[in-house]
Amino acid sequence: MSEALTGLVLKGIGGFYYVQCGDTLYSCRARGKFRKDRISPYAGDRVRFTVDENGEGYLSEILPRKNFLVRPPLANLDKLFIVSSVSDPQPSTLIIDKTIAAAELKGIEPVLVFTKTDLDDAAPLREIYGMIGIRCYFVSAVDGVGVESLRPELTGCVSAFTGNSGVGKSTLLNALMPELVLETGEISRKLGRGRHTTRHVELYPVEGGYVADTPGFSTMDIDRYELFRKEELPDGFREFAPYIGACRFTSCSHTCEKGCAVLEAAEAGKISRSRLESYIAMYNEVKDIKEWQLSKSKNV
Ligand SMILES: Nc1nc2c(ncn2[C@@H]2O[C@H](COP(=O)(O)OP(=O)(O)OP(=O)(O)O)[C@@H](O)[C@H]2O)c(=O)[nH]1
Numbered sequence: 001m002s003e004a005l006t007g008l009v010l011k012g013i014g015g016f017y018y019v020q021c022g023d024t025l026y027s028c029r030a031r032g033k034f035r036k037d038r039i040s041p042y043a044g045d046r047v048r049f050t051v052d053e054n055g056e057g058y059l060s061e062i063l064p065r066k067n068f069l070v071r072p073p074l075a076n077l078d079k080l081f082i083v084s085s086v087s088d089p090q091p092s093t094l095i096i097d098k099t100i101a102a103a104e105l106k107g108i109e110p111v112l113v114f115t116k117t118d119l120d121d122a123a124p125l126r127e128i129y130g131m132i133g134i135r136c137y138f139v140s141a142v143d144g145v146g147v148e149s150l151r152p153e154l155t156g157c158v159s160a161f162t163g164n165s166g167v168g169k170s171t172l173l174n175a176l177m178p179e180l181v182l183e184t185g186e187i188s189r190k191l192g193r194g195r196h197t198t199r200h201v202e203l204y205p206v207e208g209g210y211v212a213d214t215p216g217f218s219t220m221d222i223d224r225y226e227l228f229r230k231e232e233l234p235d236g237f238r239e240f241a242p243y244i245g246a247c248r249f250t251s252c253s254h255t256c257e258k259g260c261a262v263l264e265a266a267e268a269g270k271i272s273r274s275r276l277e278s279y280i281a282m283y284n285e286v287k288d289i290k291e292w293q294l295s296k297s298k299n300v
């Protein structure tokens with residue numbers, strides 16, 4: 001057995017975990033201990049492992065995660081690219097805002113990408129999202145506009161792309177990482193998204209960082225699996241921050257109260273109406289959720 005090494009799990013498949021350590025990719029089995037603790041290593045996990053004289057690796061420890069998603073199973077994400085098309089399909093600001101909030105509350109940096117700018121006017125989205133302090137990119141794969149400007153965002157970090165089916169995620173990833181197409185092939189990529197294939201997540205090295213290929217990772221997953229506590233919800237809307245604490249009532253929900261600094265800021269045009277509407281809709285969805293429902297959903 002070697003001394004314990006530390007590496008990054010790129011994928012787990014068929015009971016094996018592929019762990020990058022320096023320039024070497026080790027295939028490792030998890031020890032029984034993980035099954036007993038009901039912890040599965042995820043792509044993105046930093047792990048300790050040993051290698052025996054036959055070159056076979058054994059995972060011994062998952063290092064503490066800074067964040068994780070359960071569906072798709074991914075750990076230690078630095079950035080989440082939230083991809084929506086300006087048209088075809090029409091974007092939903094509520095879904096975008098839910099996804100932003102989920103990322104913010106997990107400590108993952110959200111980055112917005114609006115695709116298909118060749119199809120429609122992006123100005124309304126630019127107006128809403130240009131003022132919230134999150135970086136936004138407007139791209140078109142058809143005429144190539146904006147695609148290259150995204151590349152520096154990938155540098156040196158672990159990131160994933162999410163967005164509903166058809167918004168152009170694969171097209172964008174293929175444009176940014178042609179080598180990925182060479183490796184996996186357009187057809188196998190498409191097959192990998194089929195209903196009957198086991199979904200597995202894989203990290204691909206790119207620009208000195210890693211991008212997760214997450215077949216079928218749609219913003220629906222956020223809607224279905226991410227429940228918020230109403231108290232933490234304002235933290236999902238970073239442009240509210242200067243006003244939180246300035247409301248007349250300390251228990252202000254920022255949905256209807258008199259003397260609410262957030263509502264006043266929206267009235268004055270400092271917070272976008274669309275974002276406030278999303279916040280209120282989300283608040284109404286979660287306000288009656290009980291603590292036990294939250295803990296159940298967070299441990300699936
Ligand atoms: N007009 C236009 N069409 C685009 C653009 N980007 C992608 N498309 C088209 O939109 C369709 C969907 O693109 P995909 O890249 O497969 O979308 P996806 O988000 O990966 O979809 P799933 O694989 O279902 O998750 C394809 O027909 C693309 O050719 C764009 O910038 N402009």
Ligand SMILES: [Zn+2]
Nearest residue numbers: 247252254260
């Ligand atoms: Zn308030």
